[in-house]
Structure formats: structure tokens, C-alpha cells
Amino acid sequence: MNHWIKITPLADIPRLGSRVINSAKGEIAVFRTEDDQVFALHNKCPHKGGPLSQGIVYGDKVACPLHNWKISLVSGDAEEPDEGHTACFAVKVEDDMVYLEL
Numbered sequence: 098m099n100h101w102i103k104i105t106p107l108a109d110i111p112r113l114g115s116r117v118i119n120s121a122k123g124e125i126a127v128f129r130t131e132d133d134q135v136f137a138l139h140n141k142c143p144h145k146g147g148p149l150s151q152g153i154v155y156g157d158k159v160a161c162p163l164h165n166w167k168i169s170l171v172s173g174d175a176e177e178p179d180e181g182h183t184a185c186f187a188v189k190v191e192d193d194m195v196y197l198e199l
Contacts, residue, residue: 101189101196107133110195115150115159120199125186126150127195128159128170135195136170137188143168143181 110116110129117140118125124140126149134157140150147163157170167176173185187198 101198104188104195104197107135107190107193107195110135113154115154117150118197120197122184122186122199124148124150125197126159127188127197128154130154130157130170133190134170135188135190137186137197138168138170138173139184139186141183142166143175143183144179149183 104118112129112131115126115128118127125137126140127137129135138149140148142149142161144166145163147161149159149161151162152159158167159170160167166179173183175181189196
């Protein structure tokens with residue numbers, strides 16, 4: 098059964114940045130875009146396992162810090178011509194608090 102876990106106030110995630118949450122499913126990177134959308138991905142690039150939380154966020158993508166693979170924050174898919182996928186997790190913001198569904 099899935100349930101929502103309170104993570105952090107939205108203000109604690111920098112715009113164009115992320116926070117890492119340790120869970121039973123491994124490290125999860127929670128990203129905030131410039132327009133305050135929030136996304137969550139497994140914190141490993143599908144290419145070589147680079148820490149996506151340390152990448153550059155732009156639009157609805159993050160660039161892996163190791164080899165600049167572009168990963169969609171929406172789907173977890175690598176941008177062509179690269180191929181691969183990292184797991185996505187549902188997030189929501191209510192009353193300026195971020196919640197993660199596990």
C-alpha cells in the first residue's frame with residue numbers, strides 16, 4: 098500500500114536545485130524547477146549511476162554531472178540520442194509542504 102510522507106517545506110529546496118531523501122527504495126532526489134514544480138527521481142543516472150541530485154536543473158530536465166546525459170524530470174527517460182530510464186516517484190505540494198509517495 099502506498100502512502101504519502103512529509104519531506105520538507107518547499108522553500109528548503111532551492112529553485113533549480115534538489116534535496117536527497119534516503120528511503121527503503123534507495124536515494125531519491127527531489128527537484129524544484131524555476132517555476133516551483135516539484136519532481137522526484139531515483140538519484141542515479143541510467144548511464145553510469147551518476148548522482149542526478151548534483152546535476153543542473155533546467156526546464157523539466159536535469160543534466161547528469163558525470164557525462165551530461167539529459168534526464169526528463171517528468172518521465173525519468175534519457176533524452177535522445179541517449180537511452181535509458183530512472184525511476185520516478187509521485188510528489189505533491191500542499192500548504193507549501195512537499196510530500197513523497199512511497
